[in-house]
Amino acid sequence: MAAAVQARVLIVARDDSTAGPLAEGLDKLGWRTVTARSEAGAAAALSDLQIQAAIIDLAEMDHAAAEGLADRLRAACAPRRLPIMAMGAPDPFQKDHGYDLTLAAPLHPAQAAMRLESLVRTAVAEEEFEVRVETFSERGHVLDAPEVDPTPFRVLAIGEPAPQFLALSNALQRNGAEVVGAFTAFTAFDYLHERPFDAVVLWAGDNPHEALSIAAGLRRNTRLYHTPALLYMRAESPITAAEAYHRGISDVASPETPETETALRVVELARAFRRQKSVRAALERARGSGLMDAATGLFTRDLFAGHLMRLARSARERNRPLSICMLKVAEKPDLKAPRTGGWVARAVPQIGSMIGRLVRVEDTAARLAPEVFALALPATGLHAARAAGERIAAVIGCTAFEAGQGATPFVVEFDLGVAEVASPDSVGYALEQAAAMAQSLKAG
DSSP states (O other): OOOSSSEEEEEEOOSSHHHHHHHHHHHHHTTTTTEEESSHHHHHHHSSSSEEEEEEEEEEEEHHTTEEEEEEHHHHHHTSSEEEEEEOOOOOOOOOOOOEEEEEESOOHHHHHHHHHHHHHHHHHHHHHHHHHHHHHTTTOOOOOOOOSOOOOOEEEEEEHHHHHHHHHHHHHHHOOEEEESSEEEHHHHHHHHHOOSSEEEEEETHHHHHHHHHHHHHHHHTTTTEEEEOOOOOTTTSSSSHHHHHSSEEEETSSSSSSHHHHHHHHHHHHHHHHHHHHHHHGGGGSSOOOOOOOOOBHHHHHHHHHHHHHHHHHTOOOOEEEEEEEOOOOOGGHHHTTTTTOOOOOOOHHHHHHHOOOOOOOEEETTTTTTEEEEEEEHHHHHHHHHHHHHHHHOOOOOOOOOOOOOOOOOOOEEEEOOOOOGGHHHHHHHHHHHHHHHOOO
């Protein structure tokens, strides 16, 4: 397994006119890039580096070269799943070219980074599902494969009923989408909480800041966080496209953009989002398998041990990192009274349930002992694993737990240990490392 990621994104482009500024911007945002001028160069990069995603610049690429390119790049990367984003005009005939997402050029680096994050997480979740199928089938439980909802895409259009906005709504309907209109932010969030939507279209109009505040509200809500949002704003708007992307907007269009093209871009965002939801739902269904820890809903110790071995083999085959994190309820002097009364033990099911909700859907959380939890974090290096563990510990550390009548509620802290799994043979050693680190923090 490679020790470090030299480049995360492969850009396939004939020249640097559009790809150059995109690569420079992505590099600054932490998405290290490598550019290939030909398919052969792209295949070589995929075999040598831990590429997480690819962007294909369709400009100046003839039809013969582009046809089947996505499938061939995925084959060169197998068994690691490779999400592929195309930069160019969406296909008006909705033909499946094998791209996970097509966005209009030129791509802003912040826009690309946000979409890459989503696509890579979906790919890792799909890999996790494949491994989890093996783990559960060994114990006699069959996990249903992800099923993409076949119903028309549901789009929420928010803003004043300007002529261009109405034209876009009509274009979306012609592309098979169901459009619901909301004239105010209050009405919009009522709709968002009542029913699921695959995409949101925001009309900036004369008040673009209100549209951005709605987008910010989406990003602050854990249930709505991944819902893509397209901002429809005038060319002379005081808000720049760069600012919009940094505020969580997925795509930007203007009234000068043909509504048929904008509608296709919204449909593309909705399609990618719906696929992501299907994978997340399939992984969530595993919690109802009956194999989980009854008190917390997490993996049991034995189930986790078998799954971790498979994850280690998968990480080696796919050339991805794999880290584990141990979280042990710390023994503190002010917890003596709650421990005596058994209140810490009573809080453990709630603590475990919180951990299960705080991890990413592609992560595996387990209860190894009454007060010891473990996380298996696929496609995650050591530093990112530590950050994840510290974030979970900090959130739970802000929660007050009941200590009995007349007693002051208590909070818990964790002894934290992390380790990276170097190979399937080193799984036990990595667990020991993480446990020893947590123990040393306790002793310190």
